[in-house]
Amino acid sequence: MKHALNITREENFADWYQEVISKADLAETSSTKGAMVVKPYGCAIWENIRNILDEKFKSLGIQNAMFPALIPVELLEKEAEHVQGFAKECVVITHHRLVEKDGKLEPDGELERPYILRPTSETIIGESFSKWVKSYRDLPLLINQWANVFRWEMRTRMFLRTSEFYWQEGHCVFANEKEADENARKMLEVYDDLLQNYYGICGIKGQKTEDEKFAGALKTYTIETLMQDGKALQTCTSHNLGQNFAYASEIKFTDENTKEQYAWTTSWGISTRSIGGLILSHSDDDGLVLPPKLAPYQVVIIPIVHDENKKSQIMEYCNKIKSSLSCRVLVDESFDTPQNKKWNWVRKGAPLRLEIGERDMESGSIFFVRRDKIMEKNNVSFDEFVGKYQSILNNIQSTLLQRTKDNLKAKTIRIESIEELRNISKKETLFFNIPYKFFGDSNLTKVMEENALSFRCIPFDEPDRVIVAKSY
Amino acid sequence: MKHALNITREENFADWYQEVISKADLAETSSTKGAMVVKPYGCAIWENIRNILDEKFKSLGIQNAMFPALIPVELLEKEAEHVQGFAKECVVITHHRLVEKDGKLEPDGELERPYILRPTSETIIGESFSKWVKSYRDLPLLINQWANVFRWEMRTRMFLRTSEFYWQEGHCVFANEKEADENARKMLEVYDDLLQNYYGICGIKGQKTEDEKFAGALKTYTIETLMQDGKALQTCTSHNLGQNFAYASEIKFTDENTKEQYAWTTSWGISTRSIGGLILSHSDDDGLVLPPKLAPYQVVIIPIVHDENKKSQIMEYCNKIKSSLSCRVLVDESFDTPQNKKWNWVRKGAPLRLEIGERDMESGSIFFVRRDKIMEKNNVSFDEFVGKYQSILNNIQSTLLQRTKDNLKAKTIRIESIEELRNISKKETLFFNIPYKFFGDSNLTKVMEENALSFRCIPFDEPDRVIVAKSY
Numbered sequence: 001m002k003h004a005l006n007i008t009r010e011e012n013f014a015d016w017y018q019e020v021i022s023k024a025d026l027a028e029t030s031s032t033k034g035a036m037v038v039k040p041y042g043c044a045i046w047e048n049i050r051n052i053l054d055e056k057f058k059s060l061g062i063q064n065a066m067f068p069a070l071i072p073v074e075l076l077e078k079e080a081e082h083v084q085g086f087a088k089e090c091v092v093i094t095h096h097r098l099v100e101k102d103g104k105l106e107p108d109g110e111l112e113r114p115y116i117l118r119p120t121s122e123t124i125i126g127e128s129f130s131k132w133v134k135s136y137r138d139l140p141l142l143i144n145q146w147a148n149v150f151r152w153e154m155r156t157r158m159f160l161r162t163s164e165f166y167w168q169e170g171h172c173v174f175a176n177e178k179e180a181d182e183n184a185r186k187m188l189e190v191y192d193d194l195l196q197n198y199y200g201i202c203g204i205k206g207q208k209t210e211d212e213k214f215a216g217a218l219k220t221y222t223i224e225t226l227m228q229d230g231k232a233l234q235t236c237t238s239h240n241l242g243q244n245f246a247y248a249s250e251i252k253f254t255d256e257n258t259k260e261q262y263a264w265t266t267s268w269g270i271s272t273r274s275i276g277g278l279i280l281s282h283s284d285d286d287g288l289v290l291p292p293k294l295a296p297y298q299v300v301i302i303p304i305v306h307d308e309n310k311k312s313q314i315m316e317y318c319n320k321i322k323s324s325l326s327c328r329v330l331v332d333e334s335f336d337t338p339q340n341k342k343w344n345w346v347r348k349g350a351p352l353r354l355e356i357g358e359r360d361m362e363s364g365s366i367f368f369v370r371r372d373k374i375m376e377k378n379n380v381s382f383d384e385f386v387g388k389y390q391s392i393l394n395n396i397q398s399t400l401l402q403r404t405k406d407n408l409k410a411k412t413i414r415i416e417s418i419e420e421l422r423n424i425s426k427k428e429t430l431f432f433n434i435p436y437k438f439f440g441d442s443n444l445t446k447v448m449e450e451n452a453l454s455f456r457c458i459p460f461d462e463p464d465r466v467i468v469a470k471s472y
Numbered sequence: 473m474k475h476a477l478n479i480t481r482e483e484n485f486a487d488w489y490q491e492v493i494s495k496a497d498l499a500e501t502s503s504t505k506g507a508m509v510v511k512p513y514g515c516a517i518w519e520n521i522r523n524i525l526d527e528k529f530k531s532l533g534i535q536n537a538m539f540p541a542l543i544p545v546e547l548l549e550k551e552a553e554h555v556q557g558f559a560k561e562c563v564v565i566t567h568h569r570l571v572e573k574d575g576k577l578e579p580d581g582e583l584e585r586p587y588i589l590r591p592t593s594e595t596i597i598g599e600s601f602s603k604w605v606k607s608y609r610d611l612p613l614l615i616n617q618w619a620n621v622f623r624w625e626m627r628t629r630m631f632l633r634t635s636e637f638y639w640q641e642g643h644c645v646f647a648n649e650k651e652a653d654e655n656a657r658k659m660l661e662v663y664d665d666l667l668q669n670y671y672g673i674c675g676i677k678g679q680k681t682e683d684e685k686f687a688g689a690l691k692t693y694t695i696e697t698l699m700q701d702g703k704a705l706q707t708c709t710s711h712n713l714g715q716n717f718a719y720a721s722e723i724k725f726t727d728e729n730t731k732e733q734y735a736w737t738t739s740w741g742i743s744t745r746s747i748g749g750l751i752l753s754h755s756d757d758d759g760l761v762l763p764p765k766l767a768p769y770q771v772v773i774i775p776i777v778h779d780e781n782k783k784s785q786i787m788e789y790c791n792k793i794k795s796s797l798s799c800r801v802l803v804d805e806s807f808d809t810p811q812n813k814k815w816n817w818v819r820k821g822a823p824l825r826l827e828i829g830e831r832d833m834e835s836g837s838i839f840f841v842r843r844d845k846i847m848e849k850n851n852v853s854f855d856e857f858v859g860k861y862q863s864i865l866n867n868i869q870s871t872l873l874q875r876t877k878d879n880l881k882a883k884t885i886r887i888e889s890i891e892e893l894r895n896i897s898k899k900e901t902l903f904f905n906i907p908y909k910f911f912g913d914s915n916l917t918k919v920m921e922e923n924a925l926s927f928r929c930i931p932f933d934e935p936d937r938v939i940v941a942k943s944y
Contacts, residue, residue: 088570127503137807148541
């Protein structure tokens with residue numbers, strides 16, 4: 001069977017990924033190195049994610065605020081480990097105007113000290129928090145920011161690694177370690193709910209090893225998801241920052257005994273990178289597959305008009321279907337052939353596609369195809385469809401989740417010796433669940449280097465094991 | 473009567489403005505020069521504005537997208553007038569990493585050509601549009617972006633003029649001048665509706681003079697609003713860009729006769745600057761006054777507990793009130809005295825403040841004060857309040873609008889000679905409505921320079937006149 005894309009996953013997974021994105025009209029490159037233009041269809045997915053999360057945050061008492069994108073290097077200099085983590089890939093601002101010289105614009109007005117564009121905002125937010133927090137009564141302080149962030153990566157891939165990306169970053173302050181750690185873990189559960197019940201993706205929750213944790217954090221929690229090619233994607237992280245950033249930013253409070261104490265902070269975030277994970281988890285050789293809860297349009301209706309005299313009646317029937325459904329519906333009235341429209345919406349991953357022609361209109365029936373079961377053609381009455389489309393959408397949602405669960409199960413293997421890891425990882429890209437006691441063994445380090453494996457996480461439910469895998 | 477602020481408008485309008493902002497907890501400065509931290513309460517106002525506008529845009533078929541914040545100078549160089557408008561105040565990126573030298577972080581990894589941070593996005597969006605637009609069938613193209621923008625201003629004031637601010641920028645492409653101009657004017661009407669019916673602000677709609685229009689535009693439309701001190705604030709603009717940016721970015725389409733043509737573009741935006749206008753329009757010597765439609769909380773309930781034994785009953789009554797109202801309600805349970813809470817919410821401009829003590833709870837009544845009629849105390853039954861709070865909120869909304877209408881009327885004066893303008897503008901800060909035929913007269917130029925007046929707009933309803941005023 002011919003597929004709707006030119007490149008299959010088996011032929012070239014990386015090229016297939018790019019084709020999914022371009023054919024679904026999600027994003028494109030620009031002349032800004034490594035940055036992407038998020039096109040309307042991709043933007044609508046991010047807006048859905050944003051709305052779901054934002055509502056959840058608000059229900060938890062988390063408030064939004066906005067902090068400067070430009071961070072003075074002086075602030076960065078305060079947290080040494082943090083600097084090490086970000087200095088090598090940051091966008092540096094040195095001047096505040098341009099002048100024309102020989103017909104070209106050149107930097108002018110040099111700043112006394114440079115700024116960087118936020119790669120993350122712990123330092124600049126910490127500065128404000130040191131003013132906002134005075135007493136134990138100001139705690140907990142629960143703040144979130146929706147923002148663009150900048151990391152000058154050398155090798156970029158749309159959504160997965162771009163020089164500018166979009167995220168939310170939560171930043172919270174607590175009176176003690178227990179509450180901070182509970183918050184960091186709780187927010188990971190919020191992400192897990194988002195990933196499982198909206199993205200339809202099941203991953204492994206756990207803690208990062210010392211080398212892999214966030215620059216400056218005490219503990220980093222993560223959800224590692226397994227893509228169709230067996231590689232890991234760190235989809236979100238939540239950090240217990242201990243008192244490191246409180247020391248650096250002087251976030252102090254007076255406790256119940258009027259004693260001054262340094263606070264405990266957390267930060268947690270999920271970014272447009274997760275849309276890369278969404279694409280890599282569900283899409284197939286016909287293009288994007290979207291879970292209904294994140295799809296810009298959950299139902300797309302394609303009118304099929306052969307006889308122009310019947311057009312208005314067919315359109316009327318299409319619009320009647322649309323107005324009978326309580327979900328995001330599009331009647332595709334664009335100028336194109338029904339055949340092209342069909343393949344367009346296959347490639348764009350619309351969960352339910354309806355094709356409505358003269359015969360359907362006359363018999364009051366509906367022809368529909370599920371994107372996740374592309375070979376299955378369905379023909380039902382109008383009433384039957386209206387009665388069950390919600391449960392079909394729910395079923396698509398849960399089917400996608402189940403597939404990632406099955407994939408995770410099938411591609412995670414338990415390994416009990418370094419030799420075994422060497423043999424299998426040479427041939428296969430999988431999640432390797434190995435004993436944590438191997439950690440630090442020079443043979444393990446060697447095998448991991450040879451096969452480009454990295455420590456992904458220590459699973460919450462198996463603290464004596466660690467997951468190693470290739471990763472994005 | 474003592475006021476809730478330390479500084480009155482009469483004493484020092486500029487300092488009063490800053491005090492309104494800080495006491496209402498809207499925003500604060502940071503160590504990033506000229507940038508502001510938008511605190512949760514200020515951010516909630518911007519989110520309300522964003523949600524209202526975004527829904528409106530979507531109903532008009534406008535789609536959101538996201539474009540890079542970094543613009544290569546090469547793109548900027550393509551539109552000469554545009555460069556002139558922004559080169560003097562732009563944030564310039566020259567390096568892509570930091571290295572430590574003598575304990576300090578220094579720029580490293582110089583870029584071949586610099587980038588600037590978007591002061592506006594015509595050039596980078598034009599690059600994408602040149603790829604998106606091929607045929608007349610792709611038109612009109614209606615795109616919007618919610619974004620942060622950067623202009624390195626020397627003198628900054630919170631909300632009104634900051635080195636980083638937040639806005640939406642609409643960018644549209646049309647097949648001909650007529651449609652482009654209609655769009656630019658239509659979007660101004662959208663803003664006018666937003667300002668009048670949500671911000672509660674009435675302004676003058678008109679066209680900018682040649683010198684005052686947007687760098688690179690054919691025509692700029694504006695709404696000039698009059699602040700309480702008589703100065704003008706340009707609250708939003710909408711530009712008919714003609715074919716200037718289409719030429720610069722090569723935005724071309726094949727028309728119905730298969731002939732290739734350059735397109736016509738528009739752009740239009742409103743920013744967090746408009747929150748400065750909101751503050752300057754409605755606030756008084758007791759602090760912020762918010763129109764209910766933009767207020768984070770429309771009703772604030774302050775429990776007054778003198779006897780701890782009655783606390784749970786009073787709280788229960790407060791929560792009963794809250795759950796009976798279909799609007800944004802807060803029961804202020806913070807740790808503070810009722811008196812402090814009261815003045816806090818006066819300064820924060822909550823439209824309706826309820827103070828609920830033991831007697832109110834026992835008699836089932838409600839004591840409330842309107843923020844716009846601060847001397848008026850009201851005591852009504854629970855049922856009466858639930859029956860009429862919506863109409864009270866509507867009345868507050870229309871009262872605020874009417875005040876700005878009255879202010880605009882009272883402070884706009886018609887002037888028929890340059891001499892008259894000289895005499896009055898020396899003494900008073902007002903909107904001067906003068907004959908357009910004076911335009912270009914050297915005496916007028918002199919008078920305007922002497923009194924720091926500028927051309928605000930040629931009113932739509934009086935094309936033979938022009939408004940001159942001092943401005944923010």
